[in-house]
Each structure stands twice: as C-alpha cells, then as structure tokens.
Amino acid sequence: MDYEFGQEGDQLRSDLRELIADRLPPDFLGAFTDDPGDLAITQRFCKELAARGLLTLSWPAEFGGLGGSLWMQTVVREEMWAHHEPRGAQYMGVNWVGPAIMEFGTVGQKALHLPALAAGEEIWCQGFSEPDAGSDLSALSTRADGDGDGWRISGQKIWTSYATMADYCFLAARVAGSGDKHDGITLFLIPMDRAGIEVRPIKSMLGPHHLNECFFDNVWAAPDEVLGPVGQGWKIIRRTLAYERVGVARYARCDRLLSLVDRELEGTWDSLAPALRARWSRALIKVRVARLLAYRCVAAQARGEPSDALASVARVAVTQCDQEVAETLFQVFGHQSLGGARSDAPLHGALEDHWRYAQASTVASGTIEIQRSLIARSALGPS
Amino acid sequence: MDLALPPVADEFAVAAERAVVAMGGMELARRAEADPTIRTTEVQAMLEKLGVPDIDPRADVDSAAVAGELCRIAGRHVLPFPVVGSVMARPGEGVPAVLASAPPLRAEHGDLFDQWLVHDLSGDVGEATPWGQRMGDRLAPFTTDLVRQGPSRPSDLVDVQYLYVLWASYLLGVVERALELAIGHVKDRVQFGRPLATLQSVQFQVADATVAVDGLRELVRFTLWRVASDPGHALADALAARLQSLEAAQSVLRLAQQLHGAAGLCDEYDISILVRHVQPALRLPLDSDATSDLFFEATRIHGFESLFSSRSDHDGRAR
Numbered sequence: 001m002d003y004e005f006g007q008e009g010d011q012l013r014s015d016l017r018e019l020i021a022d023r024l025p026p027d028f029l030g031a032f033t034d035d036p037g038d039l040a041i042t043q044r045f046c047k048e049l050a051a052r053g054l055l056t057l058s059w060p061a062e063f064g065g066l067g068g069s070l071w072m073q074t075v076v077r078e079e080m081w082a083h084h085e086p087r088g089a090q091y092m093g094v095n096w097v098g099p100a101i102m103e104f105g106t107v108g109q110k111a112l113h114l115p116a117l118a119a120g121e122e123i124w125c126q127g128f129s130e131p132d133a134g135s136d137l138s139a140l141s142t143r144a145d146g147d148g149d150g151w152r153i154s155g156q157k158i159w160t161s162y163a164t165m166a167d168y169c170f171l172a173a174r175v176a177g178s179g180d181k182h183d184g185i186t187l188f189l190i191p192m193d194r195a196g197i198e199v200r201p202i203k204s205m206l207g208p209h210h211l212n213e214c215f216f217d218n219v220w221a222a223p224d225e226v227l228g229p230v231g232q233g234w235k236i237i238r239r240t241l242a243y244e245r246v247g248v249a250r251y252a253r254c255d256r257l258l259s260l261v262d263r264e265l266e267g268t269w270d271s272l273a274p275a276l277r278a279r280w281s282r283a284l285i286k287v288r289v290a291r292l293l294a295y296r297c298v299a300a301q302a303r304g305e306p307s308d309a310l311a312s313v314a315r316v317a318v319t320q321c322d323q324e325v326a327e328t329l330f331q332v333f334g335h336q337s338l339g340g341a342r343s344d345a346p347l348h349g350a351l352e353d354h355w356r357y358a359q360a361s362t363v364a365s366g367t368i369e370i371q372r373s374l375i376a377r378s379a380l381g382p383s
Numbered sequence: 384m385d386l387a388l389p390p391v392a393d394e395f396a397v398a399a400e401r402a403v404v405a406m407g408g409m410e411l412a413r414r415a416e417a418d419p420t421i422r423t424t425e426v427q428a429m430l431e432k433l434g435v436p437d438i439d440p441r442a443d444v445d446s447a448a449v450a451g452e453l454c455r456i457a458g459r460h461v462l463p464f465p466v467v468g469s470v471m472a473r474p475g476e477g478v479p480a481v482l483a484s485a486p487p488l489r490a491e492h493g494d495l496f497d498q499w500l501v502h503d504l505s506g507d508v509g510e511a512t513p514w515g516q517r518m519g520d521r522l523a524p525f526t527t528d529l530v531r532q533g534p535s536r537p538s539d540l541v542d543v544q545y546l547y548v549l550w551a552s553y554l555l556g557v558v559e560r561a562l563e564l565a566i567g568h569v570k571d572r573v574q575f576g577r578p579l580a581t582l583q584s585v586q587f588q589v590a591d592a593t594v595a596v597d598g599l600r601e602l603v604r605f606t607l608w609r610v611a612s613d614p615g616h617a618l619a620d621a622l623a624a625r626l627q628s629l630e631a632a633q634s635v636l637r638l639a640q641q642l643h644g645a646a647g648l649c650d651e652y653d654i655s656i657l658v659r660h661v662q663p664a665l666r667l668p669l670d671s672d673a674t675s676d677l678f679f680e681a682t683r684i685h686g687f688e689s690l691f692s693s694r695s696d697h698d699g700r701a702r
Contacts, residue, residue: 001444001608002385009384071384078690252690259691269683278672281679282630284687285602285623291690292601293594299386316594369587376586379566379593 016079027348031088032209042088050120064118070302082252089162093117095247096240097124104228125163127171138181144173151221163199163212185233188221245315246297251290254325283328290321309378312371319361326358392448399456409653415463426464447611451552458556461660465492467549484668493527507535522662541614547621548606551628558635564654565639595631619681629671
C-alpha cells in the first residue's frame with residue numbers, strides 16, 4: 001500500500017498550482033460565468049496546457065499525449081476541478097471523447113480528432129439526453145435513416161452542455177430495423193456547423209452555456225462519421241459514461257473550499273455552534289472517502305479493468321459529498337453566502353457558485369438513482 | 384500510488400476466514416454465550432495456530448495491513464475474543480490493550496486476561512485488572528469492568544492510533560458481513576410473488592449500504608497506511624476512521640436488520656447475533672457524537688492532511 005503520488009506527481013501538482021496562480025485571476029470562477037472574459041481566459045489557458053503537454057498528459061504519444069500515467073492525469077484533473085476547471089469544456093475531450101475515439105474510432109477519425117483535442121483546439125458536446133429519454137437513455141428516439149451511403153439524422157437533444165460553442169457533437173441516434181432498445185443505437189461524430197442543427201440555450205441557475213436544446217433536422221452524416229459498428233453504440237455510451245463519472249473531480253473543489261474557509265475562520269471557530277463543527281468534521285471525512293473511492297476507479301482503469309459499478313459507487317459518494325459540503329459552507333456563512341461572483345460575498349462568490357453547481361451533481365452524468373440501480377445490479381445480480 | 388493490500392495481508396485474510404468458518408463462523412459467538420470457556424479453549428487456540436501472537440502492527444506497513452485484516456475477519460464473525468486488544472499487545476508481553484473513557488473502565492472479554500493496558504482519552508496509560516463478572520446482557524454479553532492498578536504514565540500515541548483504526552477495521556468486517564447477510568436474505572425471500580431484491584426501494588437501500596461499506600474499506604486501508612508510514616502523527620486520521628466506522632455501522636446494521644423483517648430480531652439469524660454483539664464496540668470508549676468532538680479537536684491541533692491542507696499546499700504533496 002502506498003498513497004503517495006511520488007516526486008513526479010508532487011512536482012506536477014506544484015507546477016500546476018504555480019501556473020494557475022500565474023495565469024488565472026484570484027476571483028476566477030470558471031469559464032461559464034456572465035463575464036465572457038472568463039471564457040477567453042480558459043481558452044488561452046487550455047492552449048497553454050496543451051503546449052506543455054499537460055492537457056492530454058496520459059494519452060499515448062502517437063495521439064498527442066505524453067504517455068503519462070493515469071495517476072498523473074488524476075493530479076491534473078484534481079487541480080483543474082479544484083480551481084474551477086480552467087479547461088472549460090475541454091475536460092470532456094480529455095476524459096471521455098478522446099479515449100472513446102482511441103478505443104472505437106477508425107484511423108481517419110483518430111487522425112482528424114485526437115491531435116486537435118490534444119492541442120486544445122476542439123470542443124465537443126454530448127448528444128445523449130432527449131426530452132423523453134433522460135435516465136432511460138436507451139429509449140432515445142432521435143432517428144438516423146439511411147440515405148445513399150450515409151445517414152440523415154432527425155430528433156431533439158436536451159441538457160446539452162457547451163452546444164453553443166462546440167465544434168462537434170458526440171451524438172447518439174437510433175438506426176431503423178432493430179427491435180431491442182439497446183440494439184440499433186449508433187454513435188455519430190457530427191460537426192456542429194452542419195446544416196440542419198439548431199441550438200437554443202436554456203436559462204438555468206447554472207449560468208450560461210451549461211444547458212441547451214439541440215434540434216437535428218435531416219442532418220447529413222457521412223459513413224466515416226459513425227463511431228464504432230452501426231447499432232453497437234450502447235456499449236460505447238456505457239464506457240464513456242463510466243469515464244465521465246470518474247472524470248469530474250468535484251471532491252477536489254470541496255477540499256479546496258473547506259481549506260480556504262478554514263483559514264478564513266482562523267480564531268473564530270469557538271463562535272460556531274457545536275452542531276456546525278460536527279458537520280464540518282464529517283464533511284472533511286466525506287471528502288476524503290469520496291477521493292479514495294475515485295482513486296479506486298483510477299486504479300481499476302490503470303489495471304485495464306474499468307467498472308461501471310465502481311464508477312457509480314464513486315459517483316454517488318462524490319456527488320453526495322459535493323452537496324453536503326456546499327450546504328455546510330453555506331451554513332457557516334449564513335445569508336452572506338448568497339452573494340454571487342464579484343460581490344463582497346465570501347471567497348468572491350465561490351461558495352455560491354459551488355452550491356449552485358452542487359445541486360446539479362446528483363443529476364448530471366446519470367442521476368443518483370441510476371447510479372444506485374447500477375450498484376444494486378452489481379451487488380444483487382440480475383433480477 | 385498502490386491501493387492494493389500487500390499480498391501477505393491478502394493471504395492472511397484468506398487463511399483466517401477459512402479457519403474461522405471451519406470452526407462454525409458466527410456459531411462461535413452463539414456458543415460462547417452459552418459456554419464462555421470456548422473463547423479460550425477453541426477461539427484463542429485457533430488464533431494461536433494462525434500465528435496471531437506474532438503479529439505486531441507497529442512493525443511496518445505490511446504488518447499493519449495483516450493486523451487490519453485479522454480485525455476485519457474477527458468483525459465479520461463477531462469472534463468471541465478480544466482480537467483488537469490482543470494484537471496490540473507488546474511483543475513478548477501478551478498484555479492486551481484497550482481504549483477507555485471515564486470510569487467504569489470496560490473491555491470486551493475483559494475477564495479473559497488478568498492484566499490489561501488501559502489507554503485513557505486524556506493521554507495516560509496504566510495497568511488494570513478485571514473487576515466483577517461479565518455483564519452477560521443481550522447487548523453486552525462479554526463486556527467486563529476493569530479497575531486501574533498502580534500509577535499511570537503518558538500513553539504511546541502510536542498505540543492509541545492503531546487501536547482506533549483497528550477497531551475501525553473490525554467494524555468494517557461487521558458491516559461487510561451485515562450487507563452480505565442482507566443481500567442473501569432479499570434474494571431468497573419472496574413476497575408479492577417475487578424476491579424482495581426486485582423491489583427498487585430494496586435495491587436503493589442495498590446500493591447505499593454498498594457505498595458506505597466500500598467507502599469505509601478504502602478509508603480504513605488508507606488510515607492503516609497513514610498510521611504505519613507516519614507513526615505518532617496521524618491521530619486525526621485514526622479518529623476519522625473511527626468516526627466513519629461508527630456511522631457506517633449504525634446505518635448499515637439498521638438497514639440490514641430492517642431488510643430481514645421480524646426474522647432479523649431472532650438469534651437464529653446471524654444478523655441478530657451481529658447486531659447484538661457489536662453494540663459495545665459502537666459505544667466504547669465513546670459513541671459517534673463524542674468521537675466527532677474528539678476528531679474536531681484533533682484537526683484543530685494536528686491538522687487533517689488533504690489535497691489542500693497547509694502542508695500539501697506548500698510542497699504539493701497530497702495525502
């Protein structure tokens with residue numbers, strides 16, 4: 001047993017913190033605030049990470065990575081999430097779009113997308129959820145009808161983060177002629193500027209860019225834009241969701257915010273109610289447990305044995321920790337916490353930002369109920 | 384980064400589980416209530432055969448992991464012997480150790496040894512001997528009062544930390560077994576024409592318990608490593624493991640017993656034995672709320688290492 005990242009990991013973490021402190025404003029709250037300047041900051045930052053080889057550190061060198069270990073990628077992920085994800089939407093490319101293309105893509109698809117992703121020049125959105133296919137994702141009804149040697153895609157996607165800025169959509173659609181819910185689902189890699197795609201932003205408590213509707217009206221898809229075998233997309237979706245669930249290291253942000261508030265409260269702990277101190281104590285432990293469960297998934301991936309059930313256990317722990325820490329921090333500061341970014345709220349509005357996002361954490365990437373179902377299926381066997 | 388248990392600990396756990404099951408598993412706990420002498424004639428003898436007296440968790444990380452697995456297996460069967468205290472005996476001395484709060488000092492199976500080392504929560508350690516009979520109650524069949532003998536001296540913080548985390552490992556075994564029992568029951572038990580396991584409300588409870596058990600397992604292993612790799616400087620870590628183990632045990636045991644229905648209250652079912660016999664381990668030396676207070680104080684004094692604690696923030700080291 002050894003829980004150290006080693007000298008290489010420690011150095012990487014230290015370098016990243018230095019880079020973040022140097023390139024990001026102290027009140028930075030991520031790419032997707034009401035200030036478009038924040039988005040521009042992340043795009044510059046992302047390219048700099050890419051130039052240093054840090055964006056896709058664990059990818060093989062042939063695909064534009066450094067061939068680093070998944071543990072080094074974990075260090076990057078933790079530092080990015082802890083500091084309000086200055087990779088913006090690009091974290092998805094690193095975490096699951098690229099790996100899915102590496103595993104299931106053609107030579108041409110790899111050549112087209114992987115170098116661009118590694119360079120921080122390609123943004124993706126995920127076209128999975130639909131108005132009538134949320135948790136029941138395999139009920140999706142977006143159609144892909146054969147047209148010559150290609151396809152015509154029609155349907156509606158929803159909750160599609162980053163769709164207004166994305167270059168490509170990782171799109172799930174159903175091909176005709178299949179009886180089973182899972183068979184027939186096919187994945188397409190579609191440029192978002194293609195004719196027939198319309199994106200409509202949805203106003204939400206999360207701020208701009210997070211939630212959109214996407215309409216696909218007879219959108220052309222060429223044969224070389226199909227990822228993996230036709231009709232075999234469900235397997236790829238499950239794999240990508242498992243990667244995605246581990247790739248969001250919200251526990252690292254909980255950890256950082258707890259430590260920042262801890263320092264800010266120095267000397268005033270005695271004025272906090274005993275019940276709140278107890279809650280704080282438990283929050284510290286929840287963060288540690290969530291992190292260790294996430295590490296268990298990384299270890300499984302490193303062994304070449306990624307597991308849906310392990311990813312779901314980690315996801316439940318991380319999202320519950322996220323919400324508990326958000327509420328605990330709000331309780332510490334009371335109504336002052338309500339102030340948003342660039343106000344005089346505690347930590348420049350970081351607590352308010354964290355609380356709003358935490359509300360989504362048990363819904364995004366598969367609801368907590370879906371995670372529980374996956375865990376139960378693994379524990380109880382098929383019913 | 385290597386999260387796997389050392390092979391020696393894995394191998395020991397397999398051997399220990401096999402040995403306990405061969406002797407009846409949780410049946411030993413049932414029999415010991417009727418005939419307490421089997422605790423020495425059968426259980427202690429079996430532990431000696433396994434080489435338990437030679438295990439010293441303080442020796443190195445591997446030994447700490449072996450001790451952790453021993454305690455976990457003991458917890459799985461609420462083995463009727465003071466396993467945690469015994470494995471913390473100083474090599475060659477054979478005097479078991481116990482954590483205790485204010486009098487009356489109490490130890491599980493305190494009657495089995497003439498002498499104990501009592502670490503109290505104020506930081507002192509001293510000898511004690513059994514006082515009176517085993518309580519013999521349903522929720523404390525083997526708990527015995529102790530009385531201090533002679534002067535105290537400052538406690539060894541390393542031993543205190545191991546006692547906390549090894550008890551957490553014991554409770555890990557308890558909740559692992561409770562979950563297994565619950566899963567077995569809901570898969571077998573048919574109501575409304577189908578197994579309980581097919582009901583979503585049951586599935587969600589099993590999922591929540593799985594998260595609790597898996598989380599505790601990772602935390603206990605991490606904490607054993609922390610205590611072993613930085614001896615004497617992991618009090619907050621050890622208390623965190625203790626607190627988490629208490630809270631996981633409360634929730635998982637309640638849920639596992641509930642899923643058994645009325646059967647879960649009957650000693651014929653292992654879950655009833657597990658729930659009854661583990662109660663002292665959930666209350667001694669302190670219950671979860673009091674442990675939470677201790678943990679909070681420890682974090683104020685010693686800090687609590689994390690990705691962003693003071694030390695890691697300066698040198699980039701994360702624990």
